[in-house]
Amino acid sequence: MMSQLFPNVIWSDMVVAMIETFYMTLLALLGTFIFGIMLGLLLYLTSPGGVWQNKIINLIVATIVNVFRAIPFVILILLLFPFTDFLIGTLRGPNAALPALIIGSAPFYARLVEIGLREVDKGVIEAAKSMGAKTSTIIFKVLLKESTPALVSGLTVTAIALIGYTAVAGIIGAGGLGDYAYYYGFQRRSYDVVFMCTILIVIIVFIFQFIGDALTNKLDKR
Template structure:
């Protein structure tokens, strides 16, 4: 019955495309989490009233974050072609999409990190400072643990955005379900392929959302 409804869908190719999408998503989420967390911390710590309050550094960081957030992802990929080619020696395939995915996702997540850190009770931070805690202790023992549920929710939202980015990257040959849907589905008028790719992407989104929500709820109860 499946072959009758979806005659142009080859399961082997579909599995390969799904694995490529998962690979791009997982690696880019990890990279985005690290880079976005660093940028978000820098935004928060150098902002007004922050532990490292510095107008100049805060302005530079905020400008970088805002600029890269403002660039549409498809244009960002094209702009990063020379950098990607220099770094990886190719501009095609799942690995070649990773620099653009991380650089595109990190600024978005950085703002979510900044918001999460601002929601931490300032009284807790002040109490730690009054006890003579070092800045590193305040960051790793107070700020990050207190904001962790919001940080997990933020990376979940970012991960779902990155899944969409992988589909966009597929239009220029990065592989994955977006690539498969565009080149083997849309361009060949095989709309059964496009439909199955869409369903698989939706399932991946639901899985990431479920896992993120479960981890966030568990941390929130601690």
């Protein structure tokens, strides 16, 4: 039945492409989480009234975040070719897509982190300060702890955007479902391949959305 509906689909190759998409998404999401948290904290802490209030640092970080958010992802991949080649040693395959995926999505997540941190009750922060809490304690025990549901929700949104980025990266040979849909589907006019890749990408999006929503609801104590 499946072979009749999708005559041009090689299922073993499709499974490999799906695994590559998961691989790129999960590793890029980990890197995005780390750098996004760092950038988001810097944006929040160096803003007016922040613990590390500093206009110059805040302006530099905000500029970096805004510039990389403004660059279309497909152009960013091309701009990062020299850096990717130096870092990874190749411009093809799932690993070659990781630098662009992380650099492209970390600034986006950083803004979501900043928004989440701004939602933390300032009274709780002031109470921690009045009790002599160190800056590290305020960051890890107050800010990050209180904003965890928002951070997870933002990470879910970022993960879904990353899945779309992996499909774009596939066009330049990064592997994954985007690569398979373009080279083995579109270029060969095998639209059943394109359709199946689309279905699988939608399923992956639903999986990440379901997990993210479940975690957010579990962590949200309100």
